[in-house]
Amino acid sequence: MQSFSFSEPSKRVDYYLLNTGVQLGVKWREGSLEAKQQQGVSQSYSNGQLEGEIACWKKWSFALDERETYSDNLAEQPQHWLAVHKQRQQVHDGCQLEVTYLTLRKRAYTTLGLEAFGSERSPRQNLMATIGYLLESGNLEGLDLSLRSSNNYAHWIHTNFNNTTS
Numbered sequence: 005m006q007s008f009s010f011s012e013p014s015k016r017v018d019y020y021l022l023n024t025g026v027q028l029g030v031k032w033r034e035g036s037l038e039a040k041q042q043q044g045v046s047q048s049y050s051n052g053q054l055e056g057e058i059a060c061w062k063k064w065s066f067a068l069d070e071r072e073t074y075s076d077n078l079a080e081q082p083q084h085w086l087a088v089h090k091q092r093q094q095v096h097d098g099c100q101l102e103v104t105y106l107t108l109r110k111r112a113y114t115t116l117g118l119e120a121f122g123s124e125r126s127p128r129q130n131l132m133a134t135i136g137y138l139l140e141s142g143n144l145e146g147l148d149l150s151l152r153s154s155n156n157y158a159h160w161i162h163t164n165f166n167n168t169t170s
Contacts, residue, residue: 040062041062044059098127101117
């Protein structure tokens with residue numbers, strides 16, 4: 005089994021723009037505006053223990069001036085922006101692991117995201133290696149790993165939080 009090195013958990017707040025649809029995510033994070041758009045159709049994945057959707061995304065990132073004032077303005081507009089408090093860990097071998105804990109409308113949520121990267125063919129290999137490691141290590145115990153709970157962030161936010169006022 006391949007060995008992985010995890011970074012120390014880091015915490016941050018990302019602000020997601022509401023009403024962007026299920027294949028476009030727009031967020032303000034730490035002084036930059038990021039947009040991610042799904043490329044093509046998701047593909048189902050199942051290995052018996054875990055089911056999900058695998059999708060390719062294109063990402064744009066724009067640095068902004070006056071970093072400190074933006075988050076205050078966004079927090080005051082919950083009808084347009086959703087504040088997501090994240091705790092994130094990164095695997096240092098071609099795949100980011102992001103665990104997010106948030107509470108909204110007195111309900112706690114936990115999300116797990118894997119974002120593989122690398123040369124043209126290696127992202128899928130990096131993703132499969134990371135999934136295999138996580139399943140073997142028991143780090144995913146207690147999480148709903150069924151296809152019905154598998155969503156990308158844009159779809160999850162669109163389905164659960166559009167037009168809310170936290």
